[in-house]
Amino acid sequence: xxxxxxxxxxxxxxxxxxxxxxxxxxxxxxxxxxxxxxxxxxxxxxxxxxxxxxxxxxxxxxxxxxxxxxxxxxxxxxxxxxxxxxxxxxxxxxxxxxxxxxxxxxxxxxxxxxxxxxxxxxxxxxxxxxxxxxxxxxxxxxxxxxxxxxxxxxxxxxxxxxxxxxxxxxxxxxxxxxxxxxxxxxxxxxxxxxxxxxxxxxxxxxxxxxxxxxxxxxxx
Amino acid sequence: xxxxxxxxxxxxxxxxxxxxxxxxxxxxxxxxxxxxxxxxxxxxxxxxxxxxxxxxxxxxxxxxxxxxxxxxxxxxxxxxxxxxxxxxxxxxxxxxxxxxxxxxxxxxxxxxxxxxxxxxxxxxxxxxxxxxxxxxxxxxxxxxxxxxxxxxxxxxxxxxxxxxxxxxxxxxxxxxxxxxxxxxxxxxxxxxxxxxxxxxxxxxxxxxxxxxxxxxx
Numbered sequence: 001x002x003x004x005x006x007x008x009x010x011x012x013x014x015x016x017x018x019x020x021x022x023x024x025x026x027x028x029x030x031x032x033x034x035x036x037x038x039x040x041x042x043x044x045x046x047x048x049x050x051x052x053x054x055x056x057x058x059x060x061x062x063x064x065x066x067x068x069x070x071x072x073x074x075x076x077x078x079x080x081x082x083x084x085x086x087x088x089x090x091x092x093x094x095x096x097x098x099x100x101x102x103x104x105x106x107x108x109x110x111x112x113x114x115x116x117x118x119x120x121x122x123x124x125x126x127x128x129x130x131x132x133x134x135x136x137x138x139x140x141x142x143x144x145x146x147x148x149x150x151x152x153x154x155x156x157x158x159x160x161x162x163x164x165x166x167x168x169x170x171x172x173x174x175x176x177x178x179x180x181x182x183x184x185x186x187x188x189x190x191x192x193x194x195x196x197x198x199x200x201x202x203x204x205x206x207x208x209x210x211x212x213x214x215x216x217x218x219x220x
Numbered sequence: 221x222x223x224x225x226x227x228x229x230x231x232x233x234x235x236x237x238x239x240x241x242x243x244x245x246x247x248x249x250x251x252x253x254x255x256x257x258x259x260x261x262x263x264x265x266x267x268x269x270x271x272x273x274x275x276x277x278x279x280x281x282x283x284x285x286x287x288x289x290x291x292x293x294x295x296x297x298x299x300x301x302x303x304x305x306x307x308x309x310x311x312x313x314x315x316x317x318x319x320x321x322x323x324x325x326x327x328x329x330x331x332x333x334x335x336x337x338x339x340x341x342x343x344x345x346x347x348x349x350x351x352x353x354x355x356x357x358x359x360x361x362x363x364x365x366x367x368x369x370x371x372x373x374x375x376x377x378x379x380x381x382x383x384x385x386x387x388x389x390x391x392x393x394x395x396x397x398x399x400x401x402x403x404x405x406x407x408x409x410x411x412x413x414x415x416x417x418x419x420x421x422x423x424x425x426x427x428x429x430x431x432x433x434x435x436x437x
C-alpha cells in the first residue's frame with residue numbers, strides 16, 4: 001500500500017493550488033465589487049417612496065436569500081442562456097452569482113448604516129436645497145459607509161470561502177485544481193487537506209485584521 | 221399539469237432527502253453549538269483552547285472543502301471503509317454550522333447581565349443550577365433569531381451535498397436534466413422548491429425578532 005501522506009505530492013500540488021488561489025482571489029474581488037454595487041442599489045430601492053418598487057425589491061431580495069448559491073450558479077450558467085439565447089461566459093456567470101447572492105446580505109448592512117445617519121442630516125440637506133443625488137452622494141453615504149466597513153469585510157471573507165461552489169461551472173479555482181490532481185494521481189488526502197489549509201491561512205489573518213479595525217472604529 | 225410543473229413528481233424523493241439531511245445536520249449543529257459555546261466560556265484553559273481550535277478551523281476554511289475532505293480524505297487517512305455520503309455530508313454541515321452556532325451561544329450567554337450571576341451566587345446556587353435555571357433561559361431568548369437565520373443558511377448549504385453524490389433535490393435536478401434537457405424549467409423549479417422551504421423560516425425569524433423586542437427596552 002502507498003504511504004498515507006506523500007510530500008512529493010505536496011510539492012507537486014503547491015504550484016497548482018497557488019494558481020487556483022489566484023483565480024479564487026480574483027473571483028472574490030470581482031464578486032465583491034458586484035455585491036457592493038448591487039447591495040447599495042437594493043438598499044436604496046428598498047427605501048424607495050414608491051410602495052411597488054419597495055415591495056418588489058423586497059421580494060427579489062428574499063428570493064435570492066432563500067435559495068442556494070449553488071443552484072443560482074447552475075441557473076445563471078446553464079438555464080439562463082437557454083432563455084435569453086446568449087452564451088454566458090463561466091467567469092461572468094460565477095461572478096454574477098456570487099455578487100448577486102452577497103448583494104442581498106450587503107443590502108442589509110447598508111440599510112443599518114443608512115438608518116444610523118441622523119434624521120437631521122436629511123432635513124438639513126433639504127433645507128439647503130440639495131437635490132436627491134447630492135443628498136445621497138455628499139451627505140448620507142459618506143456618513144453611512146465608514147462605520148460598516150468592518151462588517152462588509154466579514155462578508156468579503158465569507159464570500160471568499162464560498163468560491164469553491166463555483167467548481168460546478170468548472171471555474172478553475174483551488175478546489176477544482178485539487179480535484180483534478182487528486183483524481184489523476186489518487187492523492188486526495190494531500191489535495192483536500194492542503195486546500196483547507198490554504199483557506200485557513202488566508203482567511204484567519206484577514207478576519208483578525210477586520211476584528212481589529214472594528215474595535216478601532218468603535219472606539220472613535 | 222401545465223408545462224414546468226409536470227416535472228415536480230420527479231423531485232419527490234430528492235425533497236425528502238434534502239429535509240432529512242437538513243434535520244440531521246441541524247440537530248448535530250445545535251448540540252455542537254451548545255457544547256462548544258459553553259466550553260469556550262469554561263474556566264479550564266485547555267478546554268477553551270481546544271474548542272477555539274475547532275471553531276476557528278471550521279469557520280476559517282470552506283464548507284465544500286470540508287465536505288470533500290470528510291468524503292474522500294478522512295476514510296483513507298484513518299483506514300476506515302469509505303464513509304457513507306450521507307454521514308460525510310451531515311458531519312461536515314453539522315460541524316461547520318455548529319462552529320458558527322457556538323459563537324451565537326457564547327455571545328448570548330455573555331450578554332446576560334452580570335447581576336444575574338451575582339444574584340444566583342448570593343442565593344447559593346451551584347454552577348450547574350446557575351447555568352440551567354438562570355443564565356440559559358434568558359440567553360436562549362436572545363439566541364433564537366440568530367439560530368433562525370443560521371437554519372436558513374444550513375438549509376441552503378445542504379445543496380452542496382449533491383456534489384458528494386447524496387440524492388437531494390439538487391442532485392435529482394441534475395439527473396433529470398441529463399435525461400430531459402429541459403434545463404431552464406428544471407432549475408427554476410429547484411429554486412422555487414428551496415424558496416418554498418426556506419421562506420416560512422425567514423418570516424418566522426423576522427416575526428420573532430419584531431415581537432421579542434416589542435415592549436422591552
